[in-house]
Amino acid sequence: MKNTNEISAIDLFCGIGGVSYGFKQAGINIKAGIDFDNSCKYAFEKNCDSEFIHADISEVKSEKINELFDNSKVKILVGCAPCQPFSTYSYKSDKQKDTRWQLLYEFSRIIKDTQPDIVSMENVPNLLKFKKEPVFQNFVNELEGYGYQIWYDVVYSPDYGIPQKRKRLVLIGSKKGKIKLIPPTHKPEEYISVKDAIGHLEKISSGESSKKDFIHKASKISDKNIQRIKQSVPGGTWKTDWDDSLKLECHKKSQGKTYTSVYGRMKWDEPSPTMTTFCTGIGNGRFGHPEQDRAISLREAAILQSFPQDYQFTDKKENLKFGQVSRQIGNAVPPKLAEVIGISIIKHLKGY
Helix, strand or coil: CCCCHEEEEEEEEECCCCHHHHHHHHHEEEEEEEEEHHHHHHHHHHCCCEEECCCCCHHHHHHHHHHHHHHCCCEEEECCCCCHHHHHHHHHHCCCCHHHHHHHHHHHHHHHHCCCCEEEEECHHHHHCCCCCHHHHHHHHHHCCEEECCEEEEEEEEHCCEEEEEEEEEEEEEEEEECCCCCCCHHHHHHCHHHHHCCCCCCCCCCEEECCCCECCCCCCCCCHHHHHHHCCCCCCCCCCHHHHHHHHHHHHCCHHHHHCCEEECCCCCCCCCCCCCCHHHCCCCCCCCCCEECHHHHHHHCCCCCCCCCCCCHHHHHCCHHHHHHHHHHHHHHHHHHHHHHHHHHHHHCC
């Protein structure tokens, strides 16, 4: 495979385009992205130069996928199903009645019917020990039954230049032969830090946005929380940093005492914590800016997810829905990780 123009991908559960943008950077053509969340349409199409199809994956017919692939010589199907059903919270919760994990079987159905040359997925490591049923092993067994050789492992994002301590389960399968992810590109001493990633951005206050970039906007926090973050030390905890008068009632309960990272500040000289759908609120984790008295902005969260600084999430300031964009960023696959997967696929294909 000498010409990457012959390689095409369809992105299931595409969201705002984390996978598609990364694949595009690696040199892979994106035929289309499919997602149930129509709010992702603008960002996907604007940044990935491809069609967004608003649809429920469980209702997508395989004939439609084949039609989208058209006469592509090498077909890649990537499907990063929603990770919330396999998250630490859901894994521990007996009350969680979330059936979204079944979407992985819908992905398997489409693979069976369309027989792409390459398949890939990314999810949380907890998928490996999901209690409700061995969904991941079933998925692997099915792919192997369809003739794919499978590689999977838990990947530490900083090893590939992503400024975030994110661990993700990555799977790649090929009908052409053995395939694997390229070796890590960064040693620990070369990890991209929070300061490397966002230290250059304009200073803003709680509730403000940059005049140069309206996505560089921070959530408004209360005066009480301003006092709390002012007493918070990068890498510290509310247990040791705060006056007793600032501690919440929930912190005094046995369960609350275990959540030491909430309201915490990030450290400049390390990669950030894992970005979540609530990563722009200081009460949801260690999402405080290392210096400024606020939570990280939408733009900072996106950059820590490895989106480029000019990634567009909406067309104008008046249309910005803060919570919606925060959720979209947290749900996304880091584009840099997707690019690494794309590079691995192209390297694999060059042998055939």
